[in-house]
Amino acid sequence: MQKSxxxxxxxxxxxxxxxxxxxxxxxxxxxxxxxxxxxxxxxxDIIEAGxxxxxxxxxxxxxxxxxxxxxAVVCSLARTDIHDIDRAAESLAHAKKKRIHTFxxxxxxxxxxxxxxxxxxxxxxxxxxVKHASACVEDVEFSCEDASRSDLDFMVQxxxxxxxxxxxxxxxxxTVGYAQPAEHAARIAYLxxxxxxxxxxxxxxxxDLGLAxxxxxxxxxxxxxxxxxxxxxxxxxxGNAALEEIIMAITVRRHLYRLGHGIKTEHIYPxxxxxxxxxxxxxxxxxxxxxxxxxxxESGIHQAGVLKNPETYEIxxxxxxxxxxxAIVLGKHSGKNAVKAKLEDMGYHLESEQINQVLAAVKRLxxxxxxxxxxxxxxxxxxxxxxxxxxxxxxxLGVQTSDSGVPPTAALVLDVSGKRVQHAGFGVGPIDAVFKxxxxxTGHSPKLEQxxxxxxxxxxxxxxxxxxxxxxxxRNAVGRGSHPDIINASARAYLNxxxxxxxxxxxx
Ligand code: KIV
Ligand code: ZN
Numbered sequence: 001m002q003k004s005x006x007x008x009x010x011x012x013x014x015x016x017x018x019x020x021x022x023x024x025x026x027x028x029x030x031x032x033x034x035x036x037x038x039x040x041x042x043x044x045d046i047i048e049a050g051x052x053x054x055x056x057x058x059x060x061x062x063x064x065x066x067x068x069x070x071x072a073v074v075c076s077l078a079r080t081d082i083h084d085i086d087r088a089a090e091s092l093a094h095a096k097k098k099r100i101h102t103f104x105x106x107x108x109x110x111x112x113x114x115x116x117x118x119x120x121x122x123x124x125x126x127x128x129x130v131k132h133a134s135a136c137v138e139d140v141e142f143s144c145e146d147a148s149r150s151d152l153d154f155m156v157q158x159x160x161x162x163x164x165x166x167x168x169x170x171x172x173x174x175t176v177g178y179a180q181p182a183e184h185a186a187r188i189a190y191l192x193x194x195x196x197x198x199x200x201x202x203x204x205x206x207x208d209l210g211l212a213x214x215x216x217x218x219x220x221x222x223x224x225x226x227x228x229x230x231x232x233x234x235x236x237x238x239g240n241a242a243l244e245e246i247i248m249a250i251t252v253r254r255h256l257y258r259l260g261h262g263i264k265t266e267h268i269y270p271x272x273x274x275x276x277x278x279x280x281x282x283x284x285x286x287x288x289x290x291x292x293x294x295x296x297x298e299s300g301i302h303q304a305g306v307l308k309n310p311e312t313y314e315i316x317x318x319x320x321x322x323x324x325x326x327a328i329v330l331g332k333h334s335g336k337n338a339v340k341a342k343l344e345d346m347g348y349h350l351e352s353e354q355i356n357q358v359l360a361a362v363k364r365l366x367x368x369x370x371x372x373x374x375x376x377x378x379x380x381x382x383x384x385x386x387x388x389x390x391x392x393x394x395x396x397l398g399v400q401t402s403d404s405g406v407p408p409t410a411a412l413v414l415d416v417s418g419k420r421v422q423h424a425g426f427g428v429g430p431i432d433a434v435f436k437x438x439x440x441x442t443g444h445s446p447k448l449e450q451x452x453x454x455x456x457x458x459x460x461x462x463x464x465x466x467x468x469x470x471x472x473x474x475r476n477a478v479g480r481g482s483h484p485d486i487i488n489a490s491a492r493a494y495l496n497x498x499x500x501x502x503x504x505x506x507x508x
Contacts, residue, residue, distance in 0.1 A: 001260030003045075008260045009250065010226040011243060012202060013044040015275065016061070017051055017077055018240050019230035024469060024478045025279040028503070029061055030386045036065040038274045039231075040072050041347045042267040044243070046099060048228075051077040052091035053084040059091045066095035073139065075099040080129035089136035100133040101171070103143035106150040106158050119154060126161045134166025143171035143204065148179040152187065156194050169200040169226060174215055177208025177238060181218035192223040202226030205241045207233060212241035217249055220259060231275045232283060232290065244268045244289040244321070252315050266322035270346060273375070277382050280467045280478035280493075282454055289321055330377060332366035335359075339377075346374060348381055357384045365463070368484045373457045379465065379482040383492075390499040391417050392442055399430045399487050410434040412491070414441050431490045438491065444498055446470035453486055466493040470501065477501040 001008045016032055016039075019025060027035065032049070039047050049065040050058035054077075066074045074095040076088035080102050092098040104115070104125055111117050117125070126142065133140045142162035144155050159170045172191065174184060184203065192201055203219040203226070205212040216227050233242030243263075250257045251265060272290040276283050285293045295318045305312035330342060339359045343350060350358070361380040362372060369376070395413040400406075410433035411424035423441045427433030431451075439445050450469035455462040464486035468479050477500035481492025 001262075003262070005260060006225070007258060008225070008262070009220065009246075010046065010200065010202075011044045011247070011261060011263060012046040012048060012075070012226050012228045013039050013230065013243060014048040014204075014228050014240065015039065015230040015234065015243075016065070017048040018204075018228075018236060019234040020050070021236050022234045022239060024281065024476070025234050026477075026500070027278055028500075029057070029064060031278045032061045033064055033068055034382075034386050035275060035278060036069055036074075037349070038267075038271050038347055040069050041264070042271045043262045043264045044072055045262060046073040046075050048075045048077060048101060050091075053078060053081070053087040059087060062088075062091035063094065066092050066098070070096060073097040073099050075101050075141070078102045078129070078133070080104040080125040082128065082132055085129055085133045085136065088133075092137065097139070098137050099139040099141055099169075100137050101141040101143065102129045102133050103145050103171075103173075104129070104158075105145040105175075106155050107146035108151070109149060110146045123158060123161055126158050127165055130162045130165040130167050139169075140167045141169035141171055141202070142167040143173055143202075145173060146175040147172040148174040148184060148187065149176070152190055155187075156191055159191060159195060163195055163199055167199075169202050170195065171202040171204050171226070171228065172219075172224075173204035173228075174206055174212075175204075177206035177212065179205070179211070179215050180209075181211060181214045184215040185218040185222035188219045188222040188224050200226050202228060203241075204228035206236065207238040207240065210238070212239070213245045213249070216241045216246055217257075220250070220257060232272050232287065234275070234279070234281075242288070244272065248289050248316060248321070251320075265320050267347065269322040270378075273378060274382075277378065277465075277480065278386075280469075280480040282452065282467065295323065330362055330366075330372040331370065332363065334362060334366075334372075342374075342377060343381070346378065350381075350385060354385045365484070369461045369463065371457075371459075375456045376463055379456055379463060382480075383482060390495070391502050392438075392495045392498055394488075394491050394495055395420065397434065397488055397491055399434065401430050408433045410437045412437050412441070414438070414495075416441065430487050434487060434491045435494055438494055438498070442498055444472060444501070446472035446498070446501065449476065451490075453489070456482060464489045466490045468493045468497050470494070470497045472501060475501055475504050477504065 049062040052059045062076050078084035078088040088100045201224045203224045205215040229243035230240040233239040247263045250259045285291050302313045340355050361384045393415040398411045401408045407426040408430045413422045421441050423437045425437040427436050452467050454465045456465050463482045465482045466489040477497045479493045479497025481489045483489040
């Protein structure tokens with residue numbers, strides 16, 4: 001479908017902005033770049049890369065993503081504040097295609113208690129901000145924050161002022177996830193009737209009542225043509241509308257919706273995996289489209305039906321979303337070309353030196369694990385390439401356990417900012433002994449809030465993927481590590497979380 005087709009849905013992905021605001025989903029710069037590349041490969045139309053004025057880290061990420069991305073429009077969020085808009089424009093200086101997204105709240109509650117502004121001051125701020133943004137970039141989007149609790153005519157008035165000053169997209173967020181499908185659709189229809197037909201109407205729905213996707217789909221039927229989404233629906237509180245659910249709904253039910261999109265659906269599953277690995281959250285097994293059970297048939301009746309004709313119980317095929325068939329791809333004898341081709345197939349375009357790094361890791365892994373699958377390779381890329389230099393790195397680890405009354409013992413060597421430091425200690429179990437020894441070396445003693453182990457692929461030689469969440473001095477961090485030995489994977493995950501924690505300390 002042509003980009004100009006009036007029935008094409010524009011996907012505005014905000015995984016890197018609203019998504020990154022969700023608890024425990026913080027990403028570092030190289031992880032944001034990796035995610036942005038993956039979103040570009042997936043075919044999203046716009047990547048909201050951050051909120052430039054909110055922190056130097058966001059500014060830097062938007063600038064880096066602007067240089068990196070070839071296809072998608074790169075966008076920065078900005079309040080209706082001239083300084084915010086200038087920072088957004090600066091951060092987008094190198095983007096091939098750029099958008100500024102400016103917003104202000106229009107609900108009585110937000111105007112009075114959050115902004116402490118009178119309605120006419122809010123309208124003036126819209127006029128000034130959108131005029132200023134339009135002087136900086138051609139493509140400006142305006143959002144009425146908390147639109148679903150705003151007075152309809154006041155919301156339309158704010159939108160009309162934005163259009164008169166150059167906004168080309170009007171976004172109607174359900175900021176607190178309060179709206180119901182028919183109600184949100186009626187709001188969109190009301191606005192659509194009152195603004196020029198060449199203005200794109202967008203929706204941005206939160207999931208507090210579990211209706212973000214339903215509200216988005218209902219809004220399409222009322223004339224919205226842009227959806228603000230995140231991968232796996234991550235975002236503030238209960239999250240945002242999940243990209244994969246919206247896209248597969250309009251794809252599977254194409255005769256009902258009669259809408260097109262530019263998403264390459266075969267990249268949906270790899271994109272969800274990349275996100276899950278980066279933020280260290282596992283995807284719920286029953287998550288629509290990308291959860292492990294989405295295509296698993298347990299009951300005999302269902303299995304028999306699927307074997308005779310998959311359409312009996314499957315409304316889409318696993319291949320449509322890029323679910324790998326788990327074909328063995330690499331092993332001990334694979335060379336650089338095979339690794340490079342496989343990585344490119346999976347959407348990773350690495351420099352020659354980075355491919356050598358991954359190849360060396362493949363060889364090391366192949367010594368202990370015979371078959372290397374796509375998921376293993378992806379874990380190696382994230383471990384080896386997309387890690388910013390760490391303060392603490394694991395060099396050697398030895399663990400002893402016995403049932404003879406000797407407590408489990410861990411001995412380890414860490415690299416601490418370039419210096420080798422060793423320590424040994426006891427614990428109630430081997431992982432406890434490792435974490436205690438790490439605490440001794442690093443001088444941290446965080447609270448372990450969450451610990452989970454996941455087998456990356458099947459088989460007893462599968463790599464274990466450990467995710468930990470720790471907190472110390474009111475800061476928390478998620479860490480992830482993978483290794484065929486789960487005690488080693490645990491040490492890596494714990495160190496990864498400590499590295500993130502100490503980076504947060506440095507940033508403040
Ligand atoms: O939820 C919301 O209202 C937002 C706006 C900034 C678009 O995220
Ligand atoms: Zn939001």
